[in-house]
Amino acid sequence: MPESSKKSPRQRFREEHAQFLERLSAGLTDLEIMRQMAWNKLQLKRHQAEAFAAGHQRTKAAYQTVLLADMPEDIRRLFPDATPDALLKIEASDLPTLAFGSSDALRLGEWVLAIGSPFDLQSTITAGIVSAKARNLGVIPNDFRIEAFIQTDAAVNPGNSGGALVNTHGELVGINTLIKSQTGSYIGYSFAIPESIVRKVVVDLKEFGIVQRALLGIRFAIVDQDFIDREGKELGITELGGAYVAGVVEGGSASEAGIRKGDVILDIDGVKINDNATLSEQIGRRRPNDKVKLSVKRDGAVKQFEVTLRNKAGKTELMTKEDVDVVEVLGGKFADAGTKLCRELDIRGGVQVVGIKADGILARARVKQGFVITHINDRPVYSVADMQRMDEKVRSIDGIYPNGRAASYTLVE
Numbered sequence: 053m054p055e056s057s058k059k060s061p062r063q064r065f066r067e068e069h070a071q072f073l074e075r076l077s078a079g080l081t082d083l084e085i086m087r088q089m090a091w092n093k094l095q096l097k098r099h100q101a102e103a104f105a106a107g108h109q110r111t112k113a114a115y116q117t118v119l120l121a122d123m124p125e126d127i128r129r130l131f132p133d134a135t136p137d138a139l140l141k142i143e144a145s146d147l148p149t150l151a152f153g154s155s156d157a158l159r160l161g162e163w164v165l166a167i168g169s170p171f172d173l174q175s176t177i178t179a180g181i182v183s184a185k186a187r188n189l190g191v192i193p194n195d196f197r198i199e200a201f202i203q204t205d206a207a208v209n210p211g212n213s214g215g216a217l218v219n220t221h222g223e224l225v226g227i228n229t230l231i232k233s234q235t236g237s238y239i240g241y242s243f244a245i246p247e248s249i250v251r252k253v254v255v256d257l258k259e260f261g262i263v264q265r266a267l268l269g270i271r272f273a274i275v276d277q278d279f280i281d282r283e284g285k286e287l288g289i290t291e292l293g294g295a296y297v298a299g300v301v302e303g304g305s306a307s308e309a310g311i312r313k314g315d316v317i318l319d320i321d322g323v324k325i326n327d328n329a330t331l332s333e334q335i336g337r338r339r340p341n342d343k344v345k346l347s348v349k350r351d352g353a354v355k356q357f358e359v360t361l362r363n364k365a366g367k368t369e370l371m372t373k374e375d376v377d378v379v380e381v382l383g384g385k386f387a388d389a390g391t392k393l394c395r396e397l398d399i400r401g402g403v404q405v406v407g408i409k410a411d412g413i414l415a416r417a418r419v420k421q422g423f424v425i426t427h428i429n430d431r432p433v434y435s436v437a438d439m440q441r442m443d444e445k446v447r448s449i450d451g452i453y454p455n456g457r458a459a460s461y462t463l464v465e
Contacts, residue, residue: 139254139257139258150216150218150222150223150224151222151223151224152223152224152247152251153218153219153221153223153224153225153247154223154225154247154248155185155202155225155226155246155247155248156246156248158182158185158202158219158225159182160181160182160183160184160185161181161182162181162182162219162220163179163180163181163219163220164179164180164181164182164202164204164206164217164218164219164220164225164226165177165178165179165180165206165217165218166178166179166180166204166206166207166208166212166215166216166217166228166242166244167215167216167217167218167228168208168211168212168213168214168215168216168228169211169212169215170207170208170209170210170211170212171209171210171211172211173211176212178206178207178208179206180204180205180206180207180242181204181205182202182203182204183203183204183205183241184202184203185200185202185203185246186200186201186327186329186330186333187199187200187201187202187203187243187329188200188201188327188328188329188332189201189230189232189243198249198332198333198336199328199329199332200246200249200329200330200332200333200336201229201230201243201244201245201246201329202217202225202226202243202244202245202246203241203242203243204217204242204243204244205240205241205242206242207238207242208228208231208238208242209231209237209238210236210237212228212242213228213229213230214227214228215227215228216228217244224247224250225244225246225247226244226245226246226247226250227244227245227250228242228243228244229243229244229245230242230243231243246333248333248337249333249336249337252336252337252338252339256339260370260371260372261372262371262372264339264340264363264370264371265336265340265363265364266305266335266336266338266339266340266342266361266362266363267301267304267305267335267361267362267363267364268304268305268306268331268335268359268361269300269301269303269304269305269306269307269362269366270295270297270298270299270300270301270304270306270311270317271297271298271299271300272295272296272297272298272317272331273295273296273298274294274295274296274325274326274327274328275289275291275292275293275294275295275296275316276292276326277292279296280292284296287314289316292326293318293324293325293326294316294317294318294325294326294349295316295317295325295331296314296315296316297311297312297313297314297315297316297317298313299313300312300313301366303366304362304366305359305360305361305362306359308359308360308362309346309357309358309359309360310357311346311348311357311359312350314350315348315349315350316348316349316350317331317346317347317348318347318348318349318354319346319347320334320335320344320345320346321334321344321345322345335361338361339361339370340361340362340363340367340368340369340370341360341361341362341368341369341370342360342361343358343359343360343361344358344359344361345357345358345359346358346359364444365444365445378428378439378440378442378446379436379439379440380412381412381413381445381446382412382413382414382446382449383408383409383410383411383412383413383414383415384405384406384407384408384409384412384414385405385406385407385408386403386404386405386406386425386436386439387403387404387406387436388401388402388403388404388435388436389401389402389403389404389424393424393454396454397424397452397454397456399424399426399452400432400434401426401432401433401434401435402424402425402426402433402434402451402452403424403425403433403435403436403438403439404422404423404424404425405419405420405421405422405423405424405425406421406422407421408421413446413449413463417449417461417463419449419459419461420453422453422454423451423452423453423459424451424452424453424454425439425449425450425451426450426451426452427448427449427450427451428442428446428448428449428450429442429444429446429447429448430448430450446463447462447463448460448461448462448463449461449463
């Protein structure tokens with residue numbers, strides 16, 4: 053009988069755990085060095101750092117993914133214009149880095165470690181298993197959201213946001229993002245953005261300054277038992293699996309490739325579609341002008357389609373930060389509308405124009421100073437931060453003047 057088979061499960065676990073910590077030790081040492089550098093404001097001088105929106109690495113520079121909301125106030129002040137997620141660039145050489153693993157290769161039940169500083173407890177490590185993948189929680193209030201979280205039972209609390217989720221080889225497989233709790237603290241469920249999305253966002257921010265978003269251009273419903281019971285039988289759909297195409301966007305990726313209402317998308321590049329998160333993740337990891345192969349069931353037969361992905365404007369061109377920097381394009385100075393003004397105008401929030409530049413959209417549209425922007429491209433804007441997070445060209449502006457007069461402006465290219 054092999055020696056290993058004589059050992060109890062507890063003994064085998066202890067040995068495997070010791071081997072795991074040995075393999076991980078070098079990676080954790082590197083991560084601690086990175087953490088100390090990222091949190092030391094003396095080394096984060098403004099001329100050395102640029103804030104973008106995720107994390108990446110290059111030969112002569114090191115980057116780390118962090119959540120600025122979890123940083124001390126004196127560090128946050130270094131990045132007044134940054135969005136909550138930021139890519140920090142440190143001009144240095146020969147810095148240790150944390151290698152990327154593969155979130156696609158993660159298996160349910162696999163051990164992972166969450167690293168962070170919950171409750172100001174620096175470099176805390178907790179362990180857990182992968183409970184689920186491609187989890188959609190509906191926590192992002194955006195029609196174009198991508199939710200495909202890795203669910204684990206590793207303890208994560210406030211202060212862990214932006215920390216690494218690593219596999220047993222010490223490789224980054226996710227970024228700890230949120231917990232599901234009724235108390236505000238960990239009660240058994242934590243969620244991380246998968247490496248596949250993180251890696252793509254990081255490269256986009258580094259190369260283009262913005263995230264390149266590709267869309268399939270469909271409205272869909274997952275063909276599960278509820279769908280079949282509710283409407284599938286009337287549509288002649290009796291088999292589980294796939295995404296029923298309830299509508300296509302004219303001029304969008306799917307429409308241009310020949311996808312029609314009533315089709316059922318079975319897989320994307322060989323990955324079976326059985327839930328919303330999987331479809332969103334498969335498209336979300338790609339850019340406009342990328343091509344994907346779809347297996348589509350139509351009239352009982354399975355057909356193959358090659359789809360060239362497009363952005364929200366229906367174009368295949370990659371955007372630059374200058375194309376979608378809303379504050380820059382509008383050409384003005386802005387401030388959050390105060391509580392008193394919002395109450396007087398009966399609005400939930402908005403951004404007030406406190407200055408207008410001569411070469412921006414506001415000047416061309418003859419918007420007057422004092423105007424309160426409440427919507428851009430029909431999307432609510434409650435604060436300057438909301439406006440800074442927008443990643444699309446400005447097509448329309450809606451709002452209200454302090455005298456109560458509502459106004460709408462449409463940009464004609």
